[in-house]
Amino acid sequence: MSGVCPICGRQGQLEFHHCTGKIRGKPIHPWFVFRICGPCNRGEYLLWMVAGVADEEPPPIVQLRRVVLWLDTWDQPFDQGQVWMLKRTLADIADRWDVAS
Numbered sequence: 320m321s322g323v324c325p326i327c328g329r330q331g332q333l334e335f336h337h338c339t340g341k342i343r344g345k346p347i348h349p350w351f352v353f354r355i356c357g358p359c360n361r362g363e364y365l366l367w368m369v370a371g372v373a374d375e376e377p378p379p380i381v382q383l384r385r386v387v388l389w390l391d392t393w394d395q396p397f398d399q400g401q402v403w404m405l406k407r408t409l410a411d412i413a414d415r416w417d418v419a420s
């Protein structure tokens with residue numbers, strides 16, 4: 320799918336950015352996804368590396384830090400659907416936290 324990247328404003332092919340990442344290729348929170356351009360998608364991964372949250376199997380605290388990084392990147396209001404995605408993701412991370420501790 321092509322369109323305008325909501326992060327940088329470039330026109331081109333858009334990719335799925337899974338904000339909390341994947342484990343063995345499977346999105347952790349498949350509903351918490353945004354379409355952004357390839358360079359911005361790779362930029363998010365570089366941000367994870369710089370921030371120390373690039374774990375291959377991220378525990379809940381790392382998933383939460385990735386959400387915070389995404390909220391910092393996404394510098395615009397969320398629509399109702401995006402608010403729902405965020406709430407569902409935070410609730411799921413809280414559930415995983417209980418299981419992990």
Ligand SMILES: [Zn+2]
Nearest residue numbers: 324327356359
């Ligand atoms: Zn972009």
